[in-house]
Amino acid sequence: MLINQKKINKGVILMRNHRCNAFFAEKHLAGGNDMWKSDEYYLEKAIEVSRKSRAGGNTPFGCVLVDGDGEIILEQGNVEITEKRCTGHAETVIMERASKLYDKKFLWNCTLYTTCEPCPMCAGAVYWGNVGKVVYAMTEERLLQMTGSHEQNPTFTMTCKEVFAKGQKKIKVEGPFDSLAEKAAEVHFGYWDN
Ligand SMILES: [Zn+2]
Numbered sequence: 001m002l003i004n005q006k007k008i009n010k011g012v013i014l015m016r017n018h019r020c021n022a023f024f025a026e027k028h029l030a031g032g033n034d035m036w037k038s039d040e041y042y043l044e045k046a047i048e049v050s051r052k053s054r055a056g057g058n059t060p061f062g063c064v065l066v067d068g069d070g071e072i073i074l075e076q077g078n079v080e081i082t083e084k085r086c087t088g089h090a091e092t093v094i095m096e097r098a099s100k101l102y103d104k105k106f107l108w109n110c111t112l113y114t115t116c117e118p119c120p121m122c123a124g125a126v127y128w129g130n131v132g133k134v135v136y137a138m139t140e141e142r143l144l145q146m147t148g149s150h151e152q153n154p155t156f157t158m159t160c161k162e163v164f165a166k167g168q169k170k171i172k173v174e175g176p177f178d179s180l181a182e183k184a185a186e187v188h189f190g191y192w193d194n
Contacts, residue, residue, distance in 0.1 A: 036070030042113040043137045043180050045072060050115045050187045053077025053090065059153060060187040061090045061115055065098055065131070068109035074098060080152075090114065091122035095129035104130040111135060115184040116143050117175060119156050123163035126171065134160060136175035137184035146185065147192045 042064055049062025058078040065074040074097055080088035087093075091114055098107055111133040112118075112126060117140040126134055144155040164171045 046113045063090045063114035066111045091118045092125040095125035108132040118160045123160040133172040138181040150192045
């Protein structure tokens with residue numbers, strides 16, 4: 001009788017502990033998820049950055065880097081013209097900055113949201129910087145329709161998926177986003193006409 005009672009008591013304590021852990025686990029998850037917004041939200045932020053980039057005298061590209069909790073930790077526009085820097089694409093520069101601030105393990109859980117599909121150089125920077133996921137609004141092909149052979153941006157016809165496919169890690173890619181592709185493209189209207 002006494003042994004049974006002990007077993008029962010132990011069982012209740014275990015159940016209480018289990019519930020307690022489950023409660024904290026749920027709370028932790030809820031806290032983490034609270035910060036996550038939709039892909040469209042982060043892409044809208046990137047589009048805002050691309051507008052600022054154009055207004056600041058550079059080509060109309062922008063991106064934001066989001067950590068594993070959904071927080072925007074960096075934003076970057078193109079700096080090619082103002083810094084006279086041929087590698088000044090938004091995504092390459094944000095990767096350079098990110099690698100100075102965070103280690104590769106942390107960056108693997110980050111997502112790069114960018115207005116346009118990364119070019120081969122930027123896809124390479126994402127690969128070497130070790131960011132695990134890329135989300136873009138409009139395709140490189142759509143950009144090519146607008147830039148043509150403009151000497152400032154003679155756009156490639158190679159997708160970032162093609163670049164990643166030749167590497168040794170599985171970087172996830174999502175895009176284009178039909179709901180925002182034209183909004184991202186609009187920032188370019190009139191820019192490549194000359
Ligand atoms: Zn690029």
